[in-house]
Structures are given as C-alpha cells and as structure tokens.
Amino acid sequence: MTLFRKKKHQVHLLRTALKVLKKEKITESLKMNKSIREAAKNLEVTHTLLINRMKKYNIDRNNL
Numbered sequence: 001m002t003l004f005r006k007k008k009h010q011v012h013l014l015r016t017a018l019k020v021l022k023k024e025k026i027t028e029s030l031k032m033n034k035s036i037r038e039a040a041k042n043l044e045v046t047h048t049l050l051i052n053r054m055k056k057y058n059i060d061r062n063n064l
Contacts, residue, residue, distance in 0.1 A: 023057045026050065031064050 001009075029039040040050040054061070 019057070022053065023059065026053055026057065026059055027064060030054075030059070030061055036061065 025043065026039070029042050030036070033039040033042055036050055036054075037047050040047045043050065045053075053059075
C-alpha cells in the first residue's frame with residue numbers, strides 16, 4: 001500500500017469513528033433530556049444545528 005493510500009485509509013477510518021461518536025453523543029443527549037432544545041443546550045450547540053445533525057445521521061427522536 002502506498003503512503004498516499006495508507007493516509008487516505010486512515011482519514012476514512014477517523015471520519016467514520018467521528019461520525020459514530022457524534023451519533024452516540026446526540027442519541028445519548030436526546031435520551032437524557034425532555035426536548036430537542038434541552039439536548040442542544042446540553043451539547044452546547046444550537047437547536048437548528050442539532051436538528052440538522054439528527055437529519056444527517058438519521059436519528060428519529062420518537063424511536064429512541
């Protein structure tokens with residue numbers, strides 16, 4: 001494997017791990033809080049950002 005391909009693979013693994021971690025944190029916060037606004041506050045992000053991330057990661061508040 002060339003150095004370039006190795007680095008590209010490492011970047012892919014890191015991005016995948018980050019995606020999983022973000023999804024876990026969002027899901028955990030939604031379970032712990034009564035509302036999306038409270039979960040957003042807990043995560044220190046805006047309500048809009050949290051909703052967009054929920055869409056991005058296919059997280060449905062009703063199926064937690």
